[in-house]
Amino acid sequence: MQIKAHIITIGDEILYGQILDTNAQWMSQQLDAIGIKVTQRITIGDVKSEILETLEYSEKRADIVLITGGLGPTEDDLTKPCLAEYFKVGMEINEQALGEITEMFRRFKKELTPLNRLQANLPSNCTMISNSLGTAPGMWFYENQTVFVSMPGVPFEMKEMVSTYILPKLQEQFELPRVYHKIVKTIGIGESWLADKIKPWADELPKDIGLAYLPSLGEVKLRLTVSGKSNNLETRVAEEIEKLKVYAGKYIYGYDSDTIESVVGKILLERNETIATAESCTGGYLAHMITSVPGSSAYFLGSVIAYSNDIKMSQLGVQKATLDAYGAVSEQTVIEMSEGIRRKYGTTYGMATSGIAGPDGGTPEKPVGTVWIAFSGPEGTRTRLLSLAKDRLLNIQASAKATLALAWQTFSQNS
Amino acid sequence: MQIKAHIITIGDEILYGQILDTNAQWMSQQLDAIGIKVTQRITIGDVKSEILETLEYSEKRADIVLITGGLGPTEDDLTKPCLAEYFKVGMEINEQALGEITEMFRRFKKELTPLNRLQANLPSNCTMISNSLGTAPGMWFYENQTVFVSMPGVPFEMKEMVSTYILPKLQEQFELPRVYHKIVKTIGIGESWLADKIKPWADELPKDIGLAYLPSLGEVKLRLTVSGKSNNLETRVAEEIEKLKVYAGKYIYGYDSDTIESVVGKILLERNETIATAESCTGGYLAHMITSVPGSSAYFLGSVIAYSNDIKMSQLGVQKATLDAYGAVSEQTVIEMSEGIRRKYGTTYGMATSGIAGPDGGTPEKPVGTVWIAFSGPEGTRTRLLSLAKDRLLNIQASAKATLALAWQTFSQNS
Known part of the structure; x- marks a missing residue:
């Protein structure tokens, strides 16, 4: 039988979009890896009626309900009283939790305030989960054939609880595929x-x-x-x-985790070959993709970003006649750029880009999104014309990716 | 009266944690900004019964239901048939949608496949929303006093629809504070x-x-x-x-929408001055930040990305004695790099970065995250030492941003 889980995230700051809910993604990955199917994720605000309603909703649909958020010491944190009300139990000071909180304050030489003491006040039907990295303990409930787990929203505290306590206990309790x-x-x-x-x-x-x-x-x-x-x-x-x-x-x-830049890098590394880029419209983004791969200094020597025509001529050896006859955004220009950088930096391969990233600068013949790319090596130079859209950043990113794809296609056809 | 919205994200890849749900955060921010309160966000899988149940659940609790995902041409995309079933209507080819899809294929010189033609097949009670960046149209429904909007999950397509069509229409339809x-x-x-x-x-x-x-x-x-x-x-x-x-x-x-790169660019434009970058550890990302600003070609001439020491010497004029005595990651090296690029490209200012981005390559004296940056101009060169963390990509981004901040601080102190 497939074991189903719901993940409930409680917090106004997530609903308003002030923070990104990375916790839910991480928990999904962890559950997926041990064969538990997450069937729903729900984010709600710090509102008692919504918390109670969602607990009931999830209990009907899932075997496991993981809850994060709403456990801090301040007044807007509602999760614990809601859980006590939902399970129709009282709250009581959990002695183990109080001991751990007291010990943590002693260790950091801080005074235990009454507000912090209250963090050990838990619904009486829960099993306390130690929080080795913070002051809000977690809670494990098993009621009506359903496991409920309540955790703090602070990512590293939640992750520590999930890894050391919750996943092993779920694997013990359920028979998982x-x-x-x-x-x-x-x-x-x-x-x-x-x-x-x-x-x-x-x-x-x-x-x-x-x-x-x-x-x-x-x-x-x-x-x-x-x-x-x-x-x-x-x-x-x-x-x-x-x-x-x-x-x-x-x-x-x-x-899996391969990227086009890591795959091209691996091929260069294996062949003991090198590369450099000559970029106009990508403005450094192609070099950035290549150098985002750890260890890329073994095959990437450097680049010339040539935004101005003067620099295309003086640094990359593009002919004035070429620019005059065909313009900077042309097949002829990217060929000269890719061959120029290869010669200048003495690399096995050279890559080049020139285009109109936008949002302005287009003409009827060369509208925004017109990009020429080239890949040059010992066996010649290949080019490609891209017809992209109006968004500057997407055009930059798509052009850089297409140039790496052109390199990879050349390698895989020749291998 | 407070207008309430639910956001429904459909997609197994989010439930399994394979991708992070950045769409929901962005939509939350947009709705919040026009006075609509997001009261719940729900993520469900590509399962018909769950989609139908969630539509009903949200209709009872919200005035506006925004739905993303499940609109691609392939078989695992279920949203459209579910919406038709939920509203008890049939599906029909929407002529406007078909026209726009056909036009997009014509523009990209690709053949319109039967599968793509089906993307114009929409529930008969919807108002079609144009997708200027992709082939799956959006859909606007108004049923039982509730607005339902279905959008593709591809972030840039969704954002374009929300900004140009959905937000203005919501502001028209509801009286918002x-x-x-x-x-x-x-x-x-x-x-x-x-x-x-x-x-x-x-x-x-x-x-x-x-x-x-x-x-x-x-x-x-x-x-x-x-x-x-x-x-x-x-x-x-x-x-x-x-x-x-x-x-x-x-x-x-x-x-508001100012960025450090746009603010630095604006200052350069006003002063009619120019800039170039000499990058080692940032590997082109600094140039990318500068050139991500539309119109940056007016003040940005180009860059030398110098990953290897040979290129630092041959292209930027860094002295061999400097590299031997202080190493590539040193104040002396970034000074020579920033002054070298300024001289070589004839710009008013030069920027330089050199550091250990990681994850490997650190030493006890220069651990991973050690980065020197420099900003050079007519009034001299300023440098800064950064001590960052272990993450390669974050180190690259933080170094580029800090270099732009150094430029801005220099400008604002001298003005």
Whole structure:
């Protein structure tokens, strides 16, 4: 039987968008990894009636209800009294909790205020969960066949409780299946074209292996999910990926945490080759993507960002005649830029970008979003024309990613 | 009467924790800014029964229900058929939507597949919302006194729809209180130090003006919020900001949508001066920040990214003796880099960075997170030593921001 969990986040600051709810994502990952299915996440404000209603709602639908937030010492924190009311029990000072809070204040040489003493006041039906990093204890309840866990919202306090106490106790209490996810990363093809291409494979996929499309800027990820008790989940998924390669192999650049910049970097490292960039419209973002990979200094030597035509000429050797005849945003210019940087920095490969990132600067022939990219190496120079949209930042990011994709495509065709 | 909204996010990839739900936070901020109270956020999976149940749940509790996700062309996207079933209507091809999708494919010179054509198939009771950045249209419903809006989950597509169509239409449809937010942006001081400095001012702030601290990487924003029917909200807040300047004026670099890169750019533009960067550890990110500002080509000429010492010497004129004596991560090296790029590109100012971004490469004397930055101009060169943390990406971003802050501080002290 699939064990279901709800995650309830309590806090006005999340509802108003003042902070990002990273806790819920982290808890989802932890539960998923031990085979518990999160079926719903709910965020509510510091309002008693909403907390009570949501507890009842979740109890009806889930085996496990994880609650964060609303446990601080100040007046707007309501979770504990709500839990006591919900379970129809009183509050009492938990001696173990009081001992731990007292000890923490002693250690930090601070005075224990009456407000802090109240943090040891807990609903009488709970099992106290130690908080080794803060003063608000967690609470474990088991009522009406449902586990309720209440934790502080401070991320590192919550994470410590989940890792050391809550996950092991859930694994003890429930019989859980194994769940295995594999992410296949593709580039150079849109979601619907990819779906068309791999339809014969997707139609034949065993029913218990789930498939999801996760598109993001310039790439599409495929997620394969399978769960069960057997030990061969990895093998079964690996076999399906081999079959998938027949239809879409040439678009698959990596798996799981791979990125196009890390994959290109790995190829360069293995080949003991180097790269440099010559950037106009990407303005350094391409170099930033490459250097965001730890250890990139082994293959990335540097860049020339040439926003002005003077610098394109003086630093990259672009010919004045080329700029006059074709303009800065042209195939001829990116070819000269990519070959120029390769020569100047003495690298195996050179990459170049030149385009109109926007929002202004377009013309009827070259509207905003027109970008030329080039990749130059010992075997010649390849170029590509991109027709992007109106958003400056997205155009910059998409152009840089497309240039890395062009490098990867060149490598994989030649290998 | 307070208008209430629910935000529903549909997608297994969020429930499993594979992606962070930044959409919900952004929508919360937008609704809050126009006086709509978000009372609940709910995340559910791609499961028909859950979608139907949640629609009913939210309809009972909210005036506005914003839904994202589940609108792609592939089979795992369920939102549209669920909406049609929920409203007991059929699906039909929306001619305007089909026209826009066809036009988008024509513009990108791609073939319209049957799967893409289906994206124009919408529940018959909806008003179509154009998607200028993608192929899945949005949908606006008004049923049983409740507004339902369904949008794609792709962040930039959703944001464009919300900004250009949904917020204006909500303001038209509901009588909303006037809410006025003013964001004051500070740089160069941490949250608790700032709070100490401005305490006398904060203690005297009128009770109906809310104050929130919004810390982010390398800066702290203060948000002042006031709501009401009167027309003098702006004036009252402006008066308080004048008083705030007595305590914290030298840290305030801008307001609302200002960024440190846009403020530095504006100063350069007004002075008709130019800048270039010489980057080691920031690897192009500093140039990227500068060039993310539209129109930056008026003052930004270009950069040399010098990851290798050879390029620091050959392209920026850093002395071999300097590198031998002090190392690449040193005050002397960033001084020579910033002065070198200024000379080479003939700009008014030069900026430079050199440091150990991590995760590896630290030594006991120069641990990971050690970064030197420099800002050079006609009146000399200023430097700063940063001691950052272990995270590579955060170190890169914080170093670039600190370099822009150093430029801004120099400008504001000399003006």
